Each structure stands twice: as C-alpha cells, then as structure tokens.
Amino acid sequence: MVINTFRQVMRGLAILALMFAAGAACAVDLNMPVGVTPISQDVYGLHMYAFWVCVGIGTVVFGLILISIIWHRKSTGHQAAQFHESTVLEVVWTIIPFIILIALAIPAAKVLVKMTNTSDPDMTIKITGFQWKWNYAYLQDGFSYFSMLAADSNAAAQLDSGINPDTVPHYLRDVDHPLVVPVGKKVRLLITSDDVIHSWYVADFAAKTDAIPGFVNETWIQVDKPGTYRGGCTELCGRGHGFMPIVVVAMPAADYQKWVTAMQAGNGAYINPASMQPESVGSPVVFSAAELNFNAVSPVAAGGNAASPPTAAPAAAKPAAASAPAEVTHTVAGQQWTLATAMAHGKQIYAANCAACHMPDGKGNAAMNVPAIAGGPIPNGPLAAHISLVLHGKGIMPPWGNILNDADLAAVITFERNAFGNHTGDLVQPSQIKAAR
Amino acid sequence: MSTATVAHEHHAEHPSGIWRWITTTNHKDIGTLYLVFSLIMFFIGGAFAMLIRAELFEPGMQLMDPLFFNEMTTLHGLIMIFGAIMPAFVGLANWMIPMMVGAPDMALPRMNNWSFWILPFAMLLLLSTMFMPGGGPAGGWTMYPPLMLQTGVAFPFVIFAVHMLGISSVMGAINVIATILNLRAPGMSLMKMPLFVWSWLITAYLLIAVMPVLAGAVTMMLTDKYFGTSFFNAAGGGDPVLYQHVFWFFGHPEVYIMILPAFGIISEIIPTFARKPLFGYSSMVYAISSIAFLSFIVWAHHMFTVGMPLTAQLFFMFTTMLIAVPTGVKVFNWVATMWRGSLSFETPMLFAIAFVILFTIGGFSGVMLALVPADYQYHQTYFVVAHFHYVLVTGAAFAIMGAVYYWLPKWTGHMYNETLAKWHFWLTAISANVLYFPMHFLGLAGMPRRIPDYPVQFTDLNMLASIGGFAFGLAQLLFVFVIFQCVRGGKKAEARAWEGAHGLEWTLPSPPPYHSFTEPPAAQLIWAHPYRDD
Numbered sequence: 001m002v003i004n005t006f007r008q009v010m011r012g013l014a015i016l017a018l019m020f021a022a023g024a025a026c027a028v029d030l031n032m033p034v035g036v037t038p039i040s041q042d043v044y045g046l047h048m049y050a051f052w053v054c055v056g057i058g059t060v061v062f063g064l065i066l067i068s069i070i071w072h073r074k075s076t077g078h079q080a081a082q083f084h085e086s087t088v089l090e091v092v093w094t095i096i097p098f099i100i101l102i103a104l105a106i107p108a109a110k111v112l113v114k115m116t117n118t119s120d121p122d123m124t125i126k127i128t129g130f131q132w133k134w135n136y137a138y139l140q141d142g143f144s145y146f147s148m149l150a151a152d153s154n155a156a157a158q159l160d161s162g163i164n165p166d167t168v169p170h171y172l173r174d175v176d177h178p179l180v181v182p183v184g185k186k187v188r189l190l191i192t193s194d195d196v197i198h199s200w201y202v203a204d205f206a207a208k209t210d211a212i213p214g215f216v217n218e219t220w221i222q223v224d225k226p227g228t229y230r231g232g233c234t235e236l237c238g239r240g241h242g243f244m245p246i247v248v249v250a251m252p253a254a255d256y257q258k259w260v261t262a263m264q265a266g267n268g269a270y271i272n273p274a275s276m277q278p279e280s281v282g283s284p285v286v287f288s289a290a291e292l293n294f295n296a297v298s299p300v301a302a303g304g305n306a307a308s309p310p311t312a313a314p315a316a317a318k319p320a321a322a323s324a325p326a327e328v329t330h331t332v333a334g335q336q337w338t339l340a341t342a343m344a345h346g347k348q349i350y351a352a353n354c355a356a357c358h359m360p361d362g363k364g365n366a367a368m369n370v371p372a373i374a375g376g377p378i379p380n381g382p383l384a385a386h387i388s389l390v391l392h393g394k395g396i397m398p399p400w401g402n403i404l405n406d407a408d409l410a411a412v413i414t415f416e417r418n419a420f421g422n423h424t425g426d427l428v429q430p431s432q433i434k435a436a437r
Numbered sequence: 438m439s440t441a442t443v444a445h446e447h448h449a450e451h452p453s454g455i456w457r458w459i460t461t462t463n464h465k466d467i468g469t470l471y472l473v474f475s476l477i478m479f480f481i482g483g484a485f486a487m488l489i490r491a492e493l494f495e496p497g498m499q500l501m502d503p504l505f506f507n508e509m510t511t512l513h514g515l516i517m518i519f520g521a522i523m524p525a526f527v528g529l530a531n532w533m534i535p536m537m538v539g540a541p542d543m544a545l546p547r548m549n550n551w552s553f554w555i556l557p558f559a560m561l562l563l564l565s566t567m568f569m570p571g572g573g574p575a576g577g578w579t580m581y582p583p584l585m586l587q588t589g590v591a592f593p594f595v596i597f598a599v600h601m602l603g604i605s606s607v608m609g610a611i612n613v614i615a616t617i618l619n620l621r622a623p624g625m626s627l628m629k630m631p632l633f634v635w636s637w638l639i640t641a642y643l644l645i646a647v648m649p650v651l652a653g654a655v656t657m658m659l660t661d662k663y664f665g666t667s668f669f670n671a672a673g674g675g676d677p678v679l680y681q682h683v684f685w686f687f688g689h690p691e692v693y694i695m696i697l698p699a700f701g702i703i704s705e706i707i708p709t710f711a712r713k714p715l716f717g718y719s720s721m722v723y724a725i726s727s728i729a730f731l732s733f734i735v736w737a738h739h740m741f742t743v744g745m746p747l748t749a750q751l752f753f754m755f756t757t758m759l760i761a762v763p764t765g766v767k768v769f770n771w772v773a774t775m776w777r778g779s780l781s782f783e784t785p786m787l788f789a790i791a792f793v794i795l796f797t798i799g800g801f802s803g804v805m806l807a808l809v810p811a812d813y814q815y816h817q818t819y820f821v822v823a824h825f826h827y828v829l830v831t832g833a834a835f836a837i838m839g840a841v842y843y844w845l846p847k848w849t850g851h852m853y854n855e856t857l858a859k860w861h862f863w864l865t866a867i868s869a870n871v872l873y874f875p876m877h878f879l880g881l882a883g884m885p886r887r888i889p890d891y892p893v894q895f896t897d898l899n900m901l902a903s904i905g906g907f908a909f910g911l912a913q914l915l916f917v918f919v920i921f922q923c924v925r926g927g928k929k930a931e932a933r934a935w936e937g938a939h940g941l942e943w944t945l946p947s948p949p950p951y952h953s954f955t956e957p958p959a960a961q962l963i964w965a966h967p968y969r970d971d
Binding site: 029031039042046047054057064065069075079080084086100101105109111117133157163165171172195196199201207209210214218232234235236239350365395 | 498576577584595678711713714715720743747755762798808813883885888891962
C-alpha cells in the first residue's frame, strides 16, 4: 500500500518534471516582460516580489502537508493525536498573513499612484477602438489614421487558409500603420471607443486601459528604448477580437519630429516610420483641425471616468493645419476612377475592411447575421441605397463614411457591385460619394 | 430496514419509473437528479472546452469561425457555472443536509421539486440559442454590453434562461435555509452543525442576496435593447461600466457561492481520513462568515482597467487582499488537522489533499492579481484563466469529485472500485496541471484570453495545455464508469463506510431509508460529533 502510493506520487512528480522541462525547452518567454517604461519596470519588480512571497508561503504550507503525508500515515502505524484547538496558533496565523499583506500593499500602492499620474504630459494621442481596428489621433499635430491587422496575417488567419502561420512574419502581431511615439517623452494616451468596449494593451509598457464608448480613459507611457513593441486588444469585442493587434514604434525625438513633418506633408499617405517613405496600402491619413479642440475629444460630456480636459490647448505644430477648416477633407479634387482602377483599388479596400464580416468570398456570415455581397439585394439594387448604407451603417455595420475617404468608398462600392458574380456595371466616382454625404 | 413507523407508511408509496423522478418531493431523489444533471452539463460544457482547446492546439483557424469560438467560450462558462458546479453543490446539499442535521427531508419538498425541474428547461433554452439565427451568446459569460447587444435573435432567450437559472437557485437557497434553521435535531445548536451545513447556510444567504442583482443587470440590458432605456448606453446618458459594477456585485459573491460549499466538503473529508477532529472548528465558521462578508466589498477588482479613480482602486485592492487572511486561516486549519493524524489515502482524501494544495496555488495567483499595478499586466490574459481554473476546477470541481467518492457508499450502499477511482484521481490531477499550469506562463508572456487564434510564439505552451485538456476530458469518462459500476453493485457498504467518519449521516444504514430521520436521532449521537469539545 505504502509502496503503491509512493510509486504513484513518484510517477506524478516525474511527469510534472517532464512538463517543466518541456516548458523550459520551448524557448518562449515564461515570465512577464521587464518592459521599457519606468512603470513597466516597477510593475515587474512588484510582480517578482509578490511571486517570491508566494513561493515562500507555499514552501512552508506545502512542506508541512508533505511531512504529514510522509510521517503521519496510518499505514506506518502512526497514532492520531486528538488536539483540535489552539487560540494562540489561530491568532498567530491570522496576524502573520496580515503583516505580509501590508508589506505587499505598500509598494503596490506606491506604484499605483505613479501609474495614475497622467499630469504634465509632453504630448497627447487619442486612441479610439473600432470593431476591429484602432484609430490614432495626434491631437497637437492635427492628423489621425487607422491601424489594422496586416494583410498577410489577415489572409493566413482565414478559416482553412492553407497558409502556415509560421511563414507569416509577426503573425497576428503586425499592422499596416503602427503608432509612432518619441523616446523619452511622457505621452498621455486618451482612450475611447466607437462601438463596443475594447482594451488597449502593450505588455512592454505595462499599459492596459479599457476603451469605453462614450467615455475617455487616460493612461501614460514613457518609452525609454527605441524599438518596435507589440500588443493587442484585451477586451472581448466580437468576432475580430483576436485580430486587432497594436504595434508601437518608438523613435528618437529628432526622428520622430521628421516623421511628423513627413506625415503632415504626405498628402494623406501614411509614412512608414522605418523607411520614411509613403505607404500605398491601408486607409488614408485624415487631417483635421477639429482634433485640436480637446473639448471635442469626448463624444459625450464628461462622466465618471472621462478625462479632465487640459487647461490650455497647446499651440498647433503646423499653422496651416490650425487655420484649415474644421471640416474633414474626404476628396482629392478631381480624382476619377476608371472601372479597372476602381476594381483593383476596391478589392484592396474590401479585403482590409469588409472581408472580416462579409467574408473574402462575399458570401456573408449567416452565424453573424451578415448578408452576402455575392448576389445580395443591396449590391444588385439601386445605387443610392447602397451608397447610403455604406456611408451611414446599419446595426453592427459601421458608418464607413467616418472611416474611409470618398475615393476608397467609390472604389469599394464599385468593386462590390461588379465582383463575386454581381454584374451591375456601375462605376462610382468620388464626387458621387461626396454628394451623397 | 425501513425505520418508518406505520403512521408514516403512506409517505413511502411513490410512483415508479419516470413519474417517480418528475413528481418526486424526496430530498434524495432530487439530490440524485441534481447530481446527474450536473454531470451531464459537466460533459456538455466540457465538450465545448475540448473544441476550444482543439482550435487553440496550433495557430491559424482550422475548425471554426471566430464567432463560433466566442460562442463556445461564452457557453462553456455559463454551462460550467450555472449547469455543472452550482447544481452539483445543490445536489450534495439536498442529499446530505437533511441527513447531517437529523431531519426526515428538506423543509419545503414541493418547492424542491420545482427548483430542480426549472433547471433542465433553462439549460435547454440556453443551448437552443446556438441554433437561432445569428447564433448563441458570444459576448463572454459576463455578457458585457454593448457587445452583448449585438447578439442576434438569441438575446432575449439568453436573458430569460438566466432569469430561470436565478429563480431555481433562489428557491434552492430558501429551502436550504429553511431546512437548516427549522429541522435540526434537538440538541444540535448552530455551533454543533457539521461544517458542510455551515458553509451551505452562508452560501444560501449569498445566493438570495445576489441572484436578484444578476437578474436586475440582465433585465436592464433587455430594456435597453427593446424599451428605449439607456442604462448602459452613453449616448442616452448611461454608462457601459455601470453594467460591470452591477454584474460583479453579483459576480464576486457568486465566485464564493462556488467555493464555500467546497470548503465545507473538505472540512468533512480531511478529519475522516486523518482520524482526528477538525482543527479550529469555530474559527473555520468565522472564516467562512468573513469571506462571505468581504465578498460584497471587493467586486471592482474584476475591472481595475475601466478607469476608476485612484482612491477606488486602492480601496478595492486593500479589501481584496484582506480575503487572503480568512482563506489562509482555513488552509492552515486543514493542514493542522492533517498534522500528527493517522492518515490514509482513499480517493476522497486524495482529492481533498489535491484541493488544499491546488486551491492554495489559485489563492497565490489571486493575491498577485489583487495588486492593482500587477493586475494591469495580468488582467484579461491567460494568467487570469489559469487563476480561476485553479480555484474552480482543481478547487470546486475536485471538492465535488471528492464528495462524490466520499458519500457514494452512503448513497448506493456499495463501495466503489478503489483502484479505478485512484486511476481517475491521478489522471485528473496530473492532466489538470498539464492543462492549467502552462496558462500562467502564457498569460505572463501576454496572451490575451478569449482569442480564437494566437501569435506563433505561444504555440508550444498552447499545445501542451491542449494535450492536458484532452487527457482531462478522457479521464472523466473513467469517473462516469466508476459511478455507474458503484450504482450497479459492489462490495456492501457499512453504515459507517469510512473508519474515521463521524456525523449523523453515518448512523443511518447504507443506503439510507427513503425518509432519512423519521424520529429525531438520539442526543448522544450528536454529542459524539468530532467537532465537539468533549
């Protein structure tokens, strides 16, 4: 009996040991990253401190259990003692944990106070969560852009795509347009959402803040090391929850300033921070002086968790942007599509924006109640209704008029009306979208 | 065999076959129904978990649409909580409380029948939503708006199912309280009650306090969707975070509803197999009471990242950490009960010892999660998934399995197959750790929970967890087999099936008569109780 049980215990231990060996062998991070912000380093220290406290307590408690199991067994003839109460012991093991907890709570409270101090930032970026992408608005610099899952990851992530994720660089951790921040500056992040609750999380910054529709939360980061840092949405936000990563590029302040200047001069194209060249893919950069008005940041007047507006709006980095009309410019004047160019561009826009719900084959998603594009009544019905639906949205369909520009919308609507077996022959021009807005 | 007197005999006539189970008002029949229902739900919720682990076996989407994956995580949570763990505890309460307090039956037998029979219909309704246009609920078991409002046709049906589950739980809780307060044998004062009874008395009060809060939260969401209110809609002056506050005001006590009866079970099993009285009976009672009280003032620790003021975050951090004190007292008392005992390691004891160790590991990650700055890193990652599976699977579910083996001889009159049961224990204990321990690492490395696909650096640990998951699932088939075999036959169990067992239930024959105690048990039987100072 003893031998039997002992053998069983040893077998269990051997398997556990194998498991840890396997864990160690797979060469992945097994612990929280130390990170690259002062806060993330404090949090890591707190985490390791708490961990070792737990290991200490565990060693004592599990040690006592093990001694009991080994020495105080009936099969070795051990007679049971009959004690069942000791007020002294009860008091001792109430007070000692209490003291340990105080020793944990004090440093935790200190870090928390530091974490929540978002005052005196060097700059502010407003982050808005969408199903399923992020929008980054550089409030002082007057531009904003969308950041969504990179096309190669998106293609590989389709059901039975046949693409091995191992062959995709940074699978599910890459975006078309990364967020760019300067190194060594205190960057305040204002975080909100356009639809459901999201959460903006980058482990290397120990920054995780919920994006709540109608309210603006705030946090701050100060990245001390140039580099590319990756994270993602951490609040379940629907079908694409696992597919809205975050990439942050931290650059030396001088390079960052060059990037900002290039963005402002880029005529709507996103400037790749690595190459400093305009990107041809993804949604365009939108310029808006309205973003400079901090009071307009919150869609709803301040509530319990809305950020307090800063006392003074900082001076605009670019005078031209400040004097520009508050209205967003959607159309590059005089741009015209041909059917071929509209179809080619529309296909890209569709893959990046529409395929998540309407599916890459245009068949829609019955489980989500998303209608098909292929043979569907809207893409084969009156053009005006189609444009209106895309511009204004319906149900879980977002109002794309707020997200894409006129040229992209014209192209993607043209594409939808002439792809997947639809043959309306309609060619939509940016001017028609502008008129329908 | 029957102790029923002539005057009671008409009670013993009851229909046979299916009508016995539909019309029954007998606490043992209803207890059996609850336990069988819970086992079935454990397998349905488990099947969903198997699908989740299969999809997460390697990166890329191989088996299902991401939306279906979200349905699986949502329904897995709802079914395991409301279908498996809670009904299992109510089943144990039904079977054991009347026998432990020396009563003939539960105090409100007709309501008892009703509170069970609502359950299968509520669960069928919930499961049927998977086949409705737009699919079942896919917003997580917490059902946060506005995401939950995107549910299709299923939305009102899910909420109605939650209402029915809540009504069933509240009726069960009323019955438990009425039984414990009114039907105790003469001489059994509150502080002489077995700890399982104590833990259920407190749990029942928690249920009555918080199930209506859940009903309120989901009803507010229902009126937001259909009647133009804006409780959780910022555009109408509401706040989505309000839902989270209301939900977790239910949700945190709910967590203790799923662990306090487990504490009671472990406090029954360990003294039996240590052949030694439970250490610190009264401090155990006070510890359960303190945990229950604290459970009402810690709810916001589930939502530190929603943007609460600093002072609120500090308050909820300190109250949460305080829970470690009474929980620690319980663990130390169990260890002190084992200390210098005369231990033997039958299957219930193996599950109890595994409970103490693995629940404590879940407690450690709980203390770490309480530290708000660290929680900003752990929150909504697999670290949290590891934490709550350690307390709910290797905690609550292990306690339930231990309880089943502990009382199976009493219920059936037969001893179960100890060899197979030990195989079940070891397979379960090892596979559960292979399944859940790597999740700590995944979470610390930054893998968010509730994602259907993941970056390739998480592959190895996910594969390991999936293998553990499949093994865990298969091992439970052995559990069913051992139970089935034991019900069918086996070595005859004595009234006191375990050498070291004390308590009134062991004074009845195995299996016990249809009406447990038709006469109050003799006072000296209560005095012989192991918790007493005599």
